[in-house]
Amino acid sequence: MGFVDLAFxxxxxxxxxxxxxxxxxLVRKVKARLTRRRGASVFQPYRDLYRLARxxxxxxxxxxxxxxxxxxxxFGSTWVAAALVPTFATGLLFSWSADLIAIVALLGVGRFFxxxxxxxxxxxxxxxxxxxxxxxxxxxxxxxxxxxxxxALIAGSTQLSTVAAFMASSHVGLRVTxxxxxxxxxxxxxxxxxxxxxxxxxxxxxxxxxxxAMVLEYSGRHLALIELGAMLKLLLYMSLIACVFAPWxxxxxxxxxxxxxxxxxxxxxxxxxxxxALGAFETSIAKMRVFRVPDFLGAALMLxxxxxxxxxxxxxxx
Amino acid sequence: MSALQSxxxxxxxxxxxxxxxxxxxxxxxxxxxxxxAASLVLCAIGFVAALSFLLGRxxxxxxxxPIGLPWIGAHFRFDALSAFFLALxxxxxxxxxxxxxxxxxxxxxxxxVTPFYPxxxxxxxxxxxxxxxxxxxxxxxCMSLASWALVMSHHRDPENGRAGYIYLLxxxxxxxxxxxxFGVLAGADGSYQFSxxxxxxxxxxxxxxxxxxALLGTGSKAGLAPLHVWLPLAHPAAPSHVSxxxxxxxxxxxxxxxxxxxxxxxxxxxxxxxxxxxxxxGASGFIGVLHxxxxxxxxxxxxxxxxxxxxxxxxxxxxxxxFKGNDMAGAAALAMTAALMHALNHMLFKSLLFFGAGAVLTxxxxxxxxxxxxxxxxxxxxxxxxxxxxxxxSALPPLNGFVSExxxxxxxxxxxxxxxxxxxxxxxxxxxxIALTAALAAAxxxxxxxxxxxxxPRSAAAAKARDVDPYSLTAMxxxxxxxxxxxxxxxxxxxxxxxVVLLAVGGTMPLQSKLAWLSIAPIAASRSSYNGLLVFxxxxxxxFLASFVIHRLASAxxxxxxxxxxxxxxxxxxxxxxxxxxxxxxxxxxxxxxxxASEKVIMPPPGDMSPARLTVQGxxxxxxxxxxxxxxxxxxAATRLNGLQFLTIRQYLSIVFAALxxxxxxxxxxx
Numbered sequence: 001m002g003f004v005d006l007a008f009x010x011x012x013x014x015x016x017x018x019x020x021x022x023x024x025x026l027v028r029k030v031k032a033r034l035t036r037r038r039g040a041s042v043f044q045p046y047r048d049l050y051r052l053a054r055x056x057x058x059x060x061x062x063x064x065x066x067x068x069x070x071x072x073x074x075f076g077s078t079w080v081a082a083a084l085v086p087t088f089a090t091g092l093l094f095s096w097s098a099d100l101i102a103i104v105a106l107l108g109v110g111r112f113f114x115x116x117x118x119x120x121x122x123x124x125x126x127x128x129x130x131x132x133x134x135x136x137x138x139x140x141x142x143x144x145x146x147x148x149x150x151x152a153l154i155a156g157s158t159q160l161s162t163v164a165a166f167m168a169s170s171h172v173g174l175r176v177t178x179x180x181x182x183x184x185x186x187x188x189x190x191x192x193x194x195x196x197x198x199x200x201x202x203x204x205x206x207x208x209x210x211x212x213a214m215v216l217e218y219s220g221r222h223l224a225l226i227e228l229g230a231m232l233k234l235l236l237y238m239s240l241i242a243c244v245f246a247p248w249x250x251x252x253x254x255x256x257x258x259x260x261x262x263x264x265x266x267x268x269x270x271x272x273x274x275x276x277a278l279g280a281f282e283t284s285i286a287k288m289r290v291f292r293v294p295d296f297l298g299a300a301l302m303l304x305x306x307x308x309x310x311x312x313x314x315x316x317x318x
Numbered sequence: 319m320s321a322l323q324s325x326x327x328x329x330x331x332x333x334x335x336x337x338x339x340x341x342x343x344x345x346x347x348x349x350x351x352x353x354x355a356a357s358l359v360l361c362a363i364g365f366v367a368a369l370s371f372l373l374g375r376x377x378x379x380x381x382x383x384p385i386g387l388p389w390i391g392a393h394f395r396f397d398a399l400s401a402f403f404l405a406l407x408x409x410x411x412x413x414x415x416x417x418x419x420x421x422x423x424x425x426x427x428x429x430x431v432t433p434f435y436p437x438x439x440x441x442x443x444x445x446x447x448x449x450x451x452x453x454x455x456x457x458x459x460c461m462s463l464a465s466w467a468l469v470m471s472h473h474r475d476p477e478n479g480r481a482g483y484i485y486l487l488x489x490x491x492x493x494x495x496x497x498x499x500f501g502v503l504a505g506a507d508g509s510y511q512f513s514x515x516x517x518x519x520x521x522x523x524x525x526x527x528x529x530x531x532a533l534l535g536t537g538s539k540a541g542l543a544p545l546h547v548w549l550p551l552a553h554p555a556a557p558s559h560v561s562x563x564x565x566x567x568x569x570x571x572x573x574x575x576x577x578x579x580x581x582x583x584x585x586x587x588x589x590x591x592x593x594x595x596x597x598x599x600g601a602s603g604f605i606g607v608l609h610x611x612x613x614x615x616x617x618x619x620x621x622x623x624x625x626x627x628x629x630x631x632x633x634x635x636x637x638x639x640x641f642k643g644n645d646m647a648g649a650a651a652l653a654m655t656a657a658l659m660h661a662l663n664h665m666l667f668k669s670l671l672f673f674g675a676g677a678v679l680t681x682x683x684x685x686x687x688x689x690x691x692x693x694x695x696x697x698x699x700x701x702x703x704x705x706x707x708x709x710x711x712s713a714l715p716p717l718n719g720f721v722s723e724x725x726x727x728x729x730x731x732x733x734x735x736x737x738x739x740x741x742x743x744x745x746x747x748x749x750x751x752i753a754l755t756a757a758l759a760a761a762x763x764x765x766x767x768x769x770x771x772x773x774x775p776r777s778a779a780a781a782k783a784r785d786v787d788p789y790s791l792t793a794m795x796x797x798x799x800x801x802x803x804x805x806x807x808x809x810x811x812x813x814x815x816x817x818v819v820l821l822a823v824g825g826t827m828p829l830q831s832k833l834a835w836l837s838i839a840p841i842a843a844s845r846s847s848y849n850g851l852l853v854f855x856x857x858x859x860x861x862f863l864a865s866f867v868i869h870r871l872a873s874a875x876x877x878x879x880x881x882x883x884x885x886x887x888x889x890x891x892x893x894x895x896x897x898x899x900x901x902x903x904x905x906x907x908x909x910x911x912x913x914x915a916s917e918k919v920i921m922p923p924p925g926d927m928s929p930a931r932l933t934v935q936g937x938x939x940x941x942x943x944x945x946x947x948x949x950x951x952x953x954x955a956a957t958r959l960n961g962l963q964f965l966t967i968r969q970y971l972s973i974v975f976a977a978l979x980x981x982x983x984x985x986x987x988x989x
Binding site for chain 1: 691694709712713714727728730731733753761767769837844849857864869876880881891894900904906
C-alpha cells in the first residue's frame with residue numbers, strides 16, 4: 001500500500017492504453033508482410049485514432065441518448081478490466097476489487113452495450129451484428145468462465161494477481177488441465193476479439209461482418225473510443241494469457257524497481273511474440289461460416305469443461 | 319407490541335381491506351387508488367416490523383389463535399427465516415401497491431382486481447408466519463386462489479381462461495404434494511405443529527420422501543422444470559402489478575416453503591437430497607432462459623426468465639444442502655447466502671421489469687415486441703429504469719444480479735471438497751450451467767431491451783408512446799436505485815442475512831462490514847474478493863475521464879444525419895431486426911433438441927409471383943414430451959373406465975365386496 005503501489009497501478013493503466021494501438025499495429029504489419037505487402041507503419045493506429053477523435057461525430061437521426069454514451073461505457077469497462085490484469089507486475093493496488101470472474105463480467109458489460117448500440121439506430125446491419133455477437137457470446141463467455149474455474153482451482157484463488165503469482169512460482173508443473181485451458185482460452189480470445197477465423201476485423205463486406213456491423217453507424221470520436229476499446233481488449237486477452245501461461249519475469253508483489261523494469265521489457269517482448277503469432281495464424285487460415293462458429297466455440301467450452309472436471313475429481317482444495 | 323403482533327394486525331387489516339374493496343366493487347364505486355394506497359401503508363408497516371426484527375437479531379416469537387380447527391387453533395411463529403422472507407414480501411407488496419396507484423387507473427374492470435389484491439398480499443404475508451401444517455396449507459391455498467382470481471381478472475380473453483385453468487390444476491397438484499409431505503413427516507400420530515415435526519427424527523427414507531414431495535409442492539409454485547408450464551401462461555395474464563408480485567414475490571414464498579422444509583423441518587440434512595434439487599434447478603435455469611430467448615411477448619419472456627432465476631436460487635439451495643449434509647457449515651453458509659441474496663435481487667429486478675412492461679403496455683397497448691421499438695426516445699424514464707433492470711438481471715457488474723451469481727460461483731468452486739463422487743461431478747456441471755445461463759440471459763435481455771426500446775417504432779401506437787404517471791415512475795425508479803445500491807453495498811446485505819443463514823445451515827459467513835472499502839470476501843480476502851463500489855466508481859471515472867479528455871482536446875462537434883447503413887438506408891421500420899430474427903442464430907445452435915425447431919423455406923419457381931415463405935415449427939419439449947402423454951394416458955383410462963358407469967346393481971355390489979376383501983387382506987398383511 002502507499003504511494004509506490006498507487007504509482008504502479010496508474011503506470012499499469014497508462015501502459016495498457018499506450019501499448020494497445022501498437023499491438024494492433026504490429027498484428028496488421030505482420031499480416032501485411034506475410035501477404036507480401038509493405039503495410040502501414042506499426043504506429044498507424046495512433047494516427048487513425050487521433051484523426052478520428054478530431055472529426056465531428058455524425059449521429060443518426062433515430063439514435064437515442066444510449067447511442068452516444070455507449071462508447072464511453074464500453075471504453076470505460078474495458079479499460080478497468082485491462083487495468084486489473086497483471087501486465088508486468090502482480091500486486092496491483094486495486095486487484096482485490098474485482099477478481100477474474102468479475103473481469104469476465106466487465107467484458108460482458110462492454111459487449112452488452114455494444115450490442116445494444118448496434119440495435120439503437122434501427123438498421124438491418126446493426127441488428128445482424130448484435131444478434132451474431134450475442135450468439136457467439138452465449139458460448140464464448142461460459143467457455144471463458146469454466147477455464148477461469150480451472151485456473152482458480154489450481155491456484156486456490158480467483159484473484160488474478162494470486163493466480164499469476166502462483167503460476168510464476170515453481171509449484172505448478174505440467175498439467176493436462178492447463179493445456180486444455182490454454183487451448184480453450186486462445187479459442188475464446190480469437191472469438192471475443194473478432195479475429196479470423198471467427199470474424200474478420202478488416203472486412204467491410206456486408207454479410208460477413210459481426211463486430212464491424214455493430215459499430216457501422218459510429219463515426220468520429222465515438223468510433224475512436226470503440227476502436228481503442230477493441231484494441232485494449234486484444235491487449236487484455238494477450239496479457240491474460242501471458243500472465244497465466246507465460247509468467248516469466250513477471251514482477252511479483254513487493255519486487256524492486258529493477259525487477260519491475262525487467263518485467264516491463266519482458267512484457268513488451270511477450271506482446272511482440274503474441275502479436276506476431278496472431279498475425280501469422282490469421283494469415284494461414286480462412287474465415288469460417290457463421291454457423292460453424294458454434295462448433296468451434298462449443299469445442300472450447302467442452303475443453304474447458306473437461307479440464308475443470310478433471311480438477312474437480314482429482315484434487316481437493318485446501 | 320411485538321413484531322409478530324404487528325404483522326398479524328397488518329395481515330388482518332389487509333383482509334379487512336379486501337372485504338371493503340369487495341363491497342365497494344359490488345356497489346360500482348371507483349376506489350382503486352384508495353385501496354392501493356391503504357395496501358401501500360400496511361405493507362410498509364409490515365416491512366418495517368420484519369426488517370427491524372431481522373436487523374435487531376431478536377429471538378423468535380410465537381402466538382396461537384383460537385381459529386381454524388377446533389381445540390387445535392392456529393399457530394404462528396416468527397423467526398429469522400420468516401423475517402427475511404417477510405421483509406422481502408412486504409417490500410415487494412408495498413412497491414407494487416405504489417406502482418398500482420398509478421397503473422391501476424388504466425384497468426378496465428378494477429372491480430375484478432381490487433378485492434383480491436389485498437387478500438393476495440395478506441395470504442403471502444401469512445404463509446411465512448404459519449407454525450402448523452393446517453394453518454400453512456390454508457394460507458398457501460388462499461394465496462393460490464387469490465392469485466388465480468387476479469389471473470382471471472381479464473377472463474374474457476380465451477387465452478387467460480386456459481391460463482387460469484392450468485394454473486388452478488398445477489396449484490392443486492402442488493398443495494396436494496405439500497399435504498402428502500406434511501402427512502409423511504408427521505407420521506401416524508398426526509401432530510401437525512412445526513415444533514413436533516422439528517423434534518421428531520424421522521428415518522432417512524421418511525425424511526427423503528417428505529422432502530421430495532415438498533420439492534414437488536414448492537417447485538410447482540416456484541416454476542421449477544418440468545412443473546413450470548403454468549407460470550409463463552398465468553403470470554403475464556394478470557395485470558402488470560400483479561404479474562410483478564407473482565413473479566417477484568410469490569415465487570419467493572415458494573422458496574421460503576422449500577427452505578423451511580429442507581433446512582428446518584426434516585431434520586439433519588443428507589447430501590443425497592441436494593441431487594434432485596440441483597438437477598431441477600439446473601434444468602429450470604436452462605429451459606427457462608432458452609424459452610425466454612424465443613418468446614416475442616414481452617411479459618411472457620419475463621415470466622420465462624423468472625423460471626430461470628428460480629432455477630439459480632434452487633441451485634444455491636441445493637449446494638447449501640449438499641454442504642450442510644457433509645458438515646461443511648462455512649461453505650453451506652456461503653451457498654445459502656448466495657441463494658437468499660439472489661431471491662432478494664430477483665424480487666427487485668423482476669418487479670422492476672414487469673412494472674416496465676406494464677408501463678409499455680399502458681403507453682402502447684402492445685405486449686408483442688414486434689409492435690414496439692424506439693421507446694427509449696419516447697419514454698426516457700421508463701427506458702432508463704428498464705435498462706438498469708436488464709443489466710441487473712443479465713448479471714453485469716456493478717449491479718446486484720452479478721453479486722449473487724458471483725457468490726454462487728464461489729460456492730461452486732468449493733466443490734472439490736465434496737467427499738462424494740456424485741457431488742464432485744455435479745458441482746462443475748452446476749458451475750457450467752450457471753455460466754451458460756448467465757450468458758444466455760444477457761443475450762435474452764439485449765434482445766428484449768433492444769427490440770422494444772431501441773431502433774425505430776414498428777407500429778403507429780409505439781410511435782405515439784409517452785412516459786407514464788409519476789407513481790409508476792417512482793416505483794420503478796426506487797427499484798432501479800435499489801438494484802444499484804444492493805450491487806455496490808452487498809456486504810451490508812450479507813451481514814444482515816447472518817441470523818437467517820445461521821438458523822438454516824448452522825454456520826455463517828465471515829463478517830463483511832469490517833473489510834476495507836466495503837468489499838466482500840466470502841472465504842478469505844486472499845482467495846476471492848469483489849468490491850462493487852470501486853468497480854462502479856472506476857467505470858464511471860474512466861468513462862468520464864475519456865469523455866472529458868476527448869471533448870476538451872479533440873472534438874466536441876456533433877451532427878445529426880440520416881442513418882448510414884452501408885449507403886442503403888431504407889426508411890421502412892420493417893427492415894430492422896425483429897425479436898425472431900435476433901434469436902434465430904441461437905435457436906439454430908441450442909434449439910435443435912429443446913424445440914426441435916425446423917425451418918421450411920417455400921421458394922416459388924421462377925416466374926411465379928407468389929411470395930417466398932419461411933415457416934418455423936416449434937415444439938415444447940416439456941409440454942409435448944411430458945404433459946401430453948400424461949393427458950393422453952388419463953383420457954385413455956377415463957374412456958376405459960367409462961364402462962363402469964353402466965353396470966347392474968349386482969355387479970356394483972360385487973365390486974364393493976371385492977374391494978373390501980382386498981383392503982382387509984392388505985391390512986392383515988401390514989400388521
